[in-house]
Amino acid sequence: MFSKVLIANRGEIAVRVIRTCRELGIASVAVHSDPDAASLHVRVADESVLLPGTSPADTYLDIAKVIEAARSTGAEAIHPGYGFLAENAEFAAAVEAAGLVFIGPPAAAIDVMGEKVAAREVAESANVPQVPGSAGAIETVEEVLAFGEQHGYPIAIKASYGGGGRGMRTVQTAADVADALESAQREAKAAFGRGDVYLERYIENARHVEVQLFADSHDNVVWLGDRDCSVQRRHQKVVEEAPAPGLSAELREAMGEASVRLARKVGYRGAGTVEFLVETDPERFYFLEMNTRIQVEHPVTEMTLGLDLIREQLQVAAGEPLSIPSSGPEPRGHAIEVRVNAEDVAGGAFRPSPGPIVALNVPDRAGVRFDGGYEAGDEVLPYYDSLIGKLVVWAPTRDHAIDRALAAIAELQLTGVPTTLPAAAVIMDHPDFRKMAIGTRWLENSIDLASLLPAAPAEGAEAEAGDEDEDYDRQEVWVGGRRYVIPLASAGAVPAAVAESVAASPSGGARPSGNRKAGRGGARKAAGSGLVTSPMQGTVIKVNVAEGQDVAEGDIVAVMEAMKMENPLRATVAGTVTSVEAKPGDVVAAGTTIVQIAPAAS
Missing domain, CATH: 3.40.50.20 (Rossmann fold)
Structure with a gap:
């Protein structure tokens, strides 16, 4: 070792x-x-x-x-x-x-499976079913239109190098192709260093199911079970669970063995995940991609199998054999993971919201685990991913796990920044989720999160809050050359505007936590005034309008990137653009005016 x-x-x-x-x-x-x-x-x-x-x-x-x-x-x-x-x-x-x-795996395996077009070729040679796709990377609008003519819409434009939903756009009609292609290429370039994209026929109402596999240098390749990751927004997973509910044993084994064939084809070693789209009536599965790394959602597999997959990675890399003797170990109970991101879910926006974490207290409850990257007093930075941590629960049955997750969400105290917890409470308390009557578009198409409104600050809170960038006191000491931080004990000693708790209940009555003054306050003032302001600190990556241009209410006037997510800024009124205050590449603070619009005469 x-x-x-x-x-x-x-x-x-x-x-x-x-x-x-x-x-x-x-x-x-x-x-x-x-x-x-x-x-x-x-x-x-x-x-x-x-x-x-x-x-x-x-x-x-x-x-x-x-x-x-x-x-x-x-x-x-x-x-x-x-x-x-x-x-x-x-x-x-x-x-x-x-x-x-x-x-991790050999460079050659990463190279082949990381380039999605090459991965499709390997999947075909390994007899793994897949959806219709382009023969290689595409570059032009005309290529996308030709694919749409042949296979129909919707189409998925996907980054050739990467995953996790980055550089992916769904095209519903031919009219959407040009903007979607440009956006996908731009985001792929920013996230993975290469703007190559390819096409797949987008299968609607399918579930996203993935298989965890592991291989060592002693010719052992095994699959360790499956996970359902169908609850997604912007192609990013929100809630994951293991095992994937409602699938037949035959389908699980078929997907598992297909994953093993794929891994053997490329001489794989280490942890990997093969993702599939699954149709349940009748049961069919299609290869989506292979992630040549540990997944964000690996804890649900650990909780149901009693394994430490990071330990397995370290042991395999050191040349030791896998501790798992064979494929398909029987899972014990059910596990659910909720991603806790610093995002404002008000109105279903999922808007990145960096800032200081004032309090973070995890419920002391049986079957609850929290994998976090922050403590109270830390700041969620705008330069990186918005993930704060992962709330993971285990219970003997799926219904029990859902109930336990809802209780844990209600009890988890995380203040200072808005989080995705209120949305998670609504999602898991929905009857469709209970019945597993969902697909990858379910959250975006069927769940109304409009009731999730910004929590109003307490009386006089804005006056007390002072400047948005105020630094909160935190105790730091150095011992033996290392820095130790004493977390803030409670929200009582900090401004009231950032001291609100997540108040979530099994009935779905959830509200976002941590209403930061400048971010949402600026948005409220801008609404209907003709001002288009930045809702968060970030980088302007595209400006779609010029002075003198007429726009309709809701038109996208600019695009910002924050916390590895693209965020469109829309016209708050119909009218004429009177000034453009930012250009691509500008890094702006929350509340900064980007575009001013003179409202059209009524």
């Missing part, structure tokens, strides 16, 4: 890997950007290395910097977590070339 491992990531997954390393007696090395210097993953690691800069490209995605950090600290291996460089074949090869161990 290794004596020291560098974790080339941040946030929740970095903390997760560090804690398993500690259990195994492995020293851990964290890397961090300038803004992340005091982050939790840095505090819990045995040592840390600064990667100078702020943007992911200058820090967590800089291969040379990460490898040098490993060399300078004497680390023997690098764990990439998920995201960033986790599915980068160049990085895996560079790690090996540096004489280090990459805790």
Whole structure:
């Protein structure tokens, strides 16, 4: 086994890997950007290395910097977590070339399965069913239109290099093709460094089911069960569970064995996930993609099988055999994971909302686990993913797990930033979710989240709150050369405007937590006035209008990127653009005016 491992990531997954390393007696090395210097993953690691800069490209995605950090600290291996460089074949090869161990699959396997068009070819050769798709990467609007003529709409435009919904757009009609293609290419380039995209026929009303597989260097390849990840918004998963409910044993085995065939075809090693679209009447499945890394939702598999999949990754990378003897172990009970993101779900917007976490208290309840990347007093930064942590519950049955998850959501105290918890409460208390009568478009098409409104600040709260960027007191001490943070004990000592709790109940009466003054307050003032303001700190990546241009209410006038998500800004009134106050590339604060519109005469 290794004596020291560098974790080339941040946030929740970095903390997760560090804690398993500690259990195994492995020293851990964290890397961090300038803004992340005091982050939790840095505090819990045995040592840390600064990667100078702020943007992911200058820090967590800089291969040379990460490898040098490993060399300078004497680390023997690098764990990439998920995201960033986790599915980068160049990085895996560079790690090996540096004489280090990459805790993941061989670079060749990442290369083949990470390029989605090549992965489709491998799936075909391994006799894995798949949906109709383009023969290779596409570049032009004409290619998309031709595919639509042949296969019909809707069409999915998907990033060739990457996953997690980044660089994916669904095209409903030919009129939507040009904007969707440009947006998908732009987001793919920003997220994965390459703007290549390909096409698939979009299957509506299907479920998203994935199979966890593992392979070692001793010719053992096994599948460990399945997970349902159908509850999604913007192609991002919100709630996941294991095992996937309501599937026949025959379908589970067929998907599992197809996953093993795929892994053997590419000489796979380590943890991997094969994702499928599943139709249940009749039962059919189609290959979607293979993620050559540990998944965000791996805890639900761990909870139902009593395994530590990070430990398995470390052991396999060290040359040891898998501890799981054969495929398809019988799951015990049912587990559900709720992603807790710093996003404002008011009106169903899921708008990124970075800021300081004032209080974070997890319910002390049987069968409840919280994998987090933050503590009270930490700040959710606008430069990276919005994931705060994952609330995971286990119970003997699915109904019991749903009830336990709802109770845990109601009891979880997380204040200072709005979160996705209120939406999760509505989702899991819905009768469709109970009956598993859902698909990947269910949340966006069938669930009304308009009732989730911003919580009104307490009387006089805005006056007390002061400036939005005020720093809250936090106790920091240094012991033996390491920084320790004493979390804020409660919300009582901080401004009332950021001290609201999530108030969620099984009836779905949930409200967002932590109403930050400038973010939503600015939006309320702008509504109907002709001002289009930035709802969060972020980067302007596109401006669609010019001075003198007429717009209709609801037209997209600009697009912003924040916390790895694109966010359209829409005209608040119909009228004429009188000024454009920002240009692509500008980094703006919440409340900044982007466009001004003179309302049309009524």
